[in-house]
Structures are given as C-alpha cells and as structure tokens.
Amino acid sequence: DGGITQSPKYLFRKEGQNVTLSCEQNLNHDAMYWYRQDPGQGLRLIYYSQIVNDFQKGDIAEGYSVSREKKESFPLTVTSAQKNPTAFYLCASSIWMAGELFFGEGSRLTVL
Amino acid sequence: GQQLNQSPQSMFIQEGEDVSMNCTSSSIFNTWLWYKQDPGEGPVLLIALYKAGELTSNGRLTAQFGITRKDSFLNISASIPSDVGIYFCAGNNAGNMLTFGGGTRLMVKP
Secondary structure: OOOEEEEOOEEEEOOOOOEEEEEEEOOOOOEEEEEEEOOOOOEEEEEEEEEOOEEEEOOOOOOEEEOOOEOOEOOEEEOOOOOOOOEEEEEEEEOOOOOOOEEOOOEEEEEO | OOOEEEEOOEEEEEOOOOEEEEEEEOOOOOEEEEEEEOOOOOOEEEEEEOOOOOEEEEOOEEEEEOOOOOEEEEEEOOOOHHHOEEEEEEEEOOOOOOEEOOOEEEEEEO
16 A cells, blocks of 8 residues: 555654654655644644755754655654654655645654 | 634534634635644545635535635534544645644544
C-alpha cells in the first residue's frame, strides 16, 4: 500500500541530545513537509522540500535541520539548539507544492 | 501572508446533533480542503473543493466552497462518538503552499 511512514512513533531524549525523525513515502510525491503540533494547537511548518537536494525553511526552522537526498525520504533532526522540542511532529507529502497534503501518523518527541 | 481564521475553536455537543464549522481567509483561495485528525494520529483528508459555490458530500459530511472564495463551511450531520477529533481547514491559491486554519476541536457526549 502507498503511504507515508514516520518512525519512531514515540521518542524520548535527554536535554542536549540531537535526535532524528524518519519520514519515508512511496507515493512518488515531489514535495515533502515537516510540521510541529503542540497540545491543543494547530500545525506549524518547520521545513519543506519541493525537489531532491533542495529544501526551504518554514515558519519555525530554528533548532531543526533536514536533508533530501532521495525523493522518498525527508528526515528531520531536532538539534540541541531547539529550546522547547517536546511536541508532536508530522511529516506530509504532496504531488506538487500546491497539491493536497497526505500526512504520516506522527512522531511524539518528549525531552526528559 | 495568507491567514485562515477557523471557528469555533472547540465544540462540545450531544451525540446525534448536527455540527457546523467554518473558515475565512484574508485573501481569495482557489482550493479548500478539510482534514480530520484523530487523537495521536496524523490528519486525514475528508473533502476537497476546487470551485466557488461547490457543495460536496462525503457520507454525513458536507462542505461548501464560499461564493466569495474567501470562506468554506463544513457540516456534520447526526454526530456520533467517533466524530471526536480536530478538524482543520486548509486553502491555497496560485500555486502557493497550503495554509492551515487553527483547527476546531470536536467533543461528543454519548
């Protein structure tokens, strides 16, 4: 079945550690996105990528980094520079930049 | 940039009641989408609208693309407990990326 797979579903990390969240899609979509969601809040865009080897900062990119070496993969690294990293992270993809987004199931990161 | 105001922010209703929520934009959109997010999951696309005035149904859900192209409405008829979740509107125009509303949290009393 085609879809978007995020892993891990739950992740705990100590303060000061970097952590990488995986996002893989087999929908052959060109565009991929990372959003952050805090409890009771909406979606805030972290980074997006329209094509392989290219990505752009979203509204809250500070403390995060991404790569897009393959069309299918768009991993997000939450660095120690992110002051409040505990959140629910959602990866999404679309055929093109203005198209409908399809979301993964999310990864919940908790910093201890 | 584009802004979407979604209302209400939350609703607590009795099972069987009908639900209405809406989104308004500061600019004209040519696409409106409605998503539902179950607790702890990613949002799932419910309905997509591409033409002003368009009215589209998906089971008990009905959504409309406003004539002014600056608003959209979602109605849920005869709500059931599994309707619980957060409903997001999203829209865009001219090839721009989707803009999301802040969400409407729906809670249903059995």
